[in-house]
Amino acid sequence: MAVAKVSLLDALHEHFGFDSFKGNQEKIINSILSGKDTFVIMPTGGGKSLCYQLPALMLPGVALIVSPLIALMKNQVDLVRSYSSKDNVAHFLNSTLTKAQIKKVRSDLTSGKTKLLYVAPETLTKQENLDFFRELQISFIAVDEAHCISEWGHDFRPEYRRLKEMIDMISDELPIIALTATATPKVQSDIVKNLVLRSPEIFISSFNRPNLYYEIRPKRKKDQTIKDIVKFIHSHKGKSGIIYTLNRKTTEELADMLVANGIKAVAYHAGLDAGTRASRQDMFLLEEVEVIVATIAFGMGIDKPDVRFVIHYNIPKSLENYYQETGRAGRDGLEGICVCFYSHKDVQKLEHLMRDKPLSEREMGAQLINETVAYAESSVCRRKVILHYFGENLEKDNCGNCDNCRNPKEKIEVKNRVVIALKAIQSLEERFGSEYVVNIITGKTNPQITTFKHDKLDVFGEGKEFDEHFWNSLLRQMMLEGLIEKDIEEYGLLKIMDKGKNSSKNRTPSWFR
Ligand code: ADP
Ligand code: MG
Numbered sequence: 001m002a003v004a005k006v007s008l009l010d011a012l013h014e015h016f017g018f019d020s021f022k023g024n025q026e027k028i029i030n031s032i033l034s035g036k037d038t039f040v041i042m043p044t045g046g047g048k049s050l051c052y053q054l055p056a057l058m059l060p061g062v063a064l065i066v067s068p069l070i071a072l073m074k075n076q077v078d079l080v081r082s083y084s085s086k087d088n089v090a091h092f093l094n095s096t097l098t099k100a101q102i103k104k105v106r107s108d109l110t111s112g113k114t115k116l117l118y119v120a121p122e123t124l125t126k127q128e129n130l131d132f133f134r135e136l137q138i139s140f141i142a143v144d145e146a147h148c149i150s151e152w153g154h155d156f157r158p159e160y161r162r163l164k165e166m167i168d169m170i171s172d173e174l175p176i177i178a179l180t181a182t183a184t185p186k187v188q189s190d191i192v193k194n195l196v197l198r199s200p201e202i203f204i205s206s207f208n209r210p211n212l213y214y215e216i217r218p219k220r221k222k223d224q225t226i227k228d229i230v231k232f233i234h235s236h237k238g239k240s241g242i243i244y245t246l247n248r249k250t251t252e253e254l255a256d257m258l259v260a261n262g263i264k265a266v267a268y269h270a271g272l273d274a275g276t277r278a279s280r281q282d283m284f285l286l287e288e289v290e291v292i293v294a295t296i297a298f299g300m301g302i303d304k305p306d307v308r309f310v311i312h313y314n315i316p317k318s319l320e321n322y323y324q325e326t327g328r329a330g331r332d333g334l335e336g337i338c339v340c341f342y343s344h345k346d347v348q349k350l351e352h353l354m355r356d357k358p359l360s361e362r363e364m365g366a367q368l369i370n371e372t373v374a375y376a377e378s379s380v381c382r383r384k385v386i387l388h389y390f391g392e393n394l395e396k397d398n399c400g401n402c403d404n405c406r407n408p409k410e411k412i413e414v415k416n417r418v419v420i421a422l423k424a425i426q427s428l429e430e431r432f433g434s435e436y437v438v439n440i441i442t443g444k445t446n447p448q449i450t451t452f453k454h455d456k457l458d459v460f461g462e463g464k465e466f467d468e469h470f471w472n473s474l475l476r477q478m479m480l481e482g483l484i485e486k487d488i489e490e491y492g493l494l495k496i497m498d499k500g501k502n503s504s505k506n507r508t509p510s511w512f513r
Helices: 005-016 025-033 048-058 070-083 099-110 121-125 127-134 158-170 185-194 222-234 248-260 274-285 319-326 344-353 359-377 382-389 415-427 434-442 447-451 468-480 498-503
Strands: 038-041 062-066 090-093 116-119 138-143 176-180 201-204 212-218 240-244 265-268 291-294 307-312 336-342 484-487 493-496
Touching: 005 025, 005 048, 025 038, 025 048, 025 201, 038 185, 048 062, 048 070, 048 116, 048 138, 048 176, 062 158, 070 090, 070 116, 090 099, 116 121, 121 127, 121 158, 127 158, 138 158, 158 185, 176 185, 212 382, 222 248, 222 307, 222 336, 248 265, 248 291, 265 274, 274 291, 307 319, 319 336, 319 359, 319 382, 336 359, 344 359, 359 382, 359 468, 382 468, 415 434, 415 468, 415 484, 415 493, 434 447, 434 468, 468 484
Parallel strands: 038 176, 038 201, 062 116, 062 138, 090 116, 138 176, 212 336, 240 291, 240 307, 265 291, 307 336
Antiparallel strands: 484 493
8 A cells, every 4th residue: 555755744743743653654654654564673662563553543443452561562552542632543362351341342353443452472362353353354462572482582482482383373374573672694694583573674774873972891899899980970060970880789789888978879770669669769760879789770761862871780690681671871962971880709609690600591691602702802992893793884993082092092903813713614614603713723622623623623722812701702792893703593603704814915904003
C-alpha cells in the first residue's frame, strides 16, 4: 500500500501531534505499510514505538506487539490511549488481567475497535489465544526488545526463541517487525535467523552519542577511589549523576560515604522494598538528591534528561551494558561525563559471580567481559571501540571527546607482533577462534593442539614473551583496524581481511606505531 508522504505526516500529526519524523522513522513506517518484514535497530530514546504504533493505527486490523516486560506494557498502552479519544484503541493481554478484563479485551478485538494489542511471549504460548488470534484480522506482528531472542543479548528470554513457531500458528503470512536498541552483529544475525525474517528491510541508526565523554580511570585502593569520586562530584556541584556498583552492599556503603562528605546521595537496589525504591527514584527525579548510587536494577524506564554524569565504580559485565548505562547521561544532548573505574581485581569478581553458572553461559560471559577489558585497556578512541562493538565504524581516528583522544597515550611499536598474529591465523588456515590462536602464539598446548600437530608450527610460541591478555587485546585492536575479523556466522573464527593481507607486507597501520 503506497501512502503519500504528505498523508503520512498528516497521520503523524493527527495521531500523535508531532510535526516531523525523527531519524529513520518515516522510512521504517513506509516499509511496514508496504507489508515487508522490517528490522529496526535504534538506540534507546530514538522513537521506536512510533514506528509500529502509527502504521498500526493506519492499517486495517490489529497489530500484535510482543513485549517482554509487563510493567512497560501498561505504560505503553496508557501512552497510546493518551493520544486517542478512545480507550479501546490499545489493550494488553497478559497474566495480570482478570477473567472479566480478558473478556472485555476480546470483545473489543472482535468488534475491530482495537488497533494495538500488547502481548507477553507467554500469552502466545496459550493455544486458546492462538486460536482466538487466528480469527482476527491482524495487520502485522511487532517484536519489541528483539535482542531478548539471542543468548548474546543482555537479557535473553528463552520464550522469545519460540516466537516464530507461535506466530506461524496464527498465520505464516504476517509481516514481522523486529525492534531493538542493542544489537551487536551477532545478536542481529540471531534475530534475523530466529524470526526467519524474509528479505527484511533493515534500518540501523547510529549509536554514536557525540555529547558523551568517555574516560577510564585506574582503580587502586578503595579510599583513594572514593576520594576521587567525591572530588569529581564536588567539582560538578548541584548536577545530577548516577554511580553504578556491582552489589547492594557497596551501593549503601558508597552512598553513606558521599553523605558523610556533604553530598546528597541515596542508594538504590533490588533489595529495597518497592515503596523505598519508588520514593528514592522520585527524590532523584525531583532533584532532592544529587546522586543515586545503584546496582543495575536502576535505570529501566528512567527518563531524566539532564543526568550529567554516570560513574561506574566497577567495570560492567559487558560493553552492551556499559553503553546502556552510560546512555542515561546527557539525554538532552548536553554534557554527559562517563567515567569507569577499572581494576583487574574487579574483572575477577565478575568472573567469580559466574562460577555456579553452566559452562556455556560462563564461556559466553567470559567473552563479554573480555570485550570490556579490551575497552578499558585500549589506547584507541573509546568511542571507536564502543561503536565497533555495535558493528559501526567511526570514520575519524580522533573523536575529541574521550580520554584517549584528548590525551593520546604513547604508542608502542607493535608492528612485529601484528605480523606474528597474522602469521598464526594464516598458519591455522583461518579455521580457529581467538583463544586457540592465542594459545598457539604463546606456545600453550592442549590435546587438540597436539592432535593437530599445531605445536610443530613455526609460529608456535613465537610470542611467548607476552601473556594472553596482551595478545587478546592486540587481536581486538586488529579487528578495530579492520585487519582481521571474527566470523560471527562461524563460531568466531578469525579471518584475515584484505587490509590485513596487505599490511603484513607494507606500511604500519596508522595507530600501530
Ligand atoms: P525507544 O523505544 O526507541 O527507546 P520511544 O519510542 O520510547 O523510544 O520514544 C522516545 C521519545 O521520543 C518518546 O517520548 C516519544 O514520544 C518521542 N518521539 C518519538 N517520535 C517522535 C517524533 N517524531 N517527534 C517528537 N517526539 C517523538
Ligand atoms: Mg522502546
